[in-house]
Amino acid sequence: MIDNNYPLGAENDPNAPYNRVQDATEIMICGDMTVAFRTSIWTYDAIALYEKDDDGLYIKDIETANVDFKKEFLDQHMTPLQLIQYLKKEMEEKMKKDPASKSKCQSIIEECEVWEDEDLYSLEIDRID
Numbered sequence: 001m002i003d004n005n006y007p008l009g010a011e012n013d014p015n016a017p018y019n020r021v022q023d024a025t026e027i028m029i030c031g032d033m034t035v036a037f038r039t040s041i042w043t044y045d046a047i048a049l050y051e052k053d054d055d056g057l058y059i060k061d062i063e064t065a066n067v068d069f070k071k072e073f074l075d076q077h078m079t080p081l082q083l084i085q086y087l088k089k090e091m092e093e094k095m096k097k098d099p100a101s102k103s104k105c106q107s108i109i110e111e112c113e114v115w116e117d118e119d120l121y122s123l124e125i126d127r128i129d
Contacts (some may be wrong), residue, residue, distance in 0.1 A: 088112035
């Protein structure tokens with residue numbers, strides 16, 4: 001009785017197209033990724049506008065027209081690419097100190113190397129309330 005829908009004698013034939021084992025093919029790809037973040041920055045360029053109430057002073061608003069958000073962010077925080085470069089250096093150091101971790105560290109290092117320079121000109125930063 002035939003219950004596999006193969007032609008007679010073809011089920012175990014290594015030359016049959018459905019029995020061929022094909023090696024994986026490497027294909028180079030590229031892409032763009034957008035990463036969002038939410039954090040705070042400190043600046044001397046903002047002007048706090050105060051209004052007095054019965055309890056004393058409180059901030060009513062912050063004037064940010066003179067704040068360069070991009071510069072302040074880049075001065076105070078790491079970009080994703082900087083974090084990836086830091087991770088790569090940490091893995092290189094770990095691999096030197098702990099030879100048993102070489103395989104895992106090498107794999108992470110290779111993953112770090114696929115990332116290219118960020119387009120910091122497209123970095124947009126806005127104030128959130």
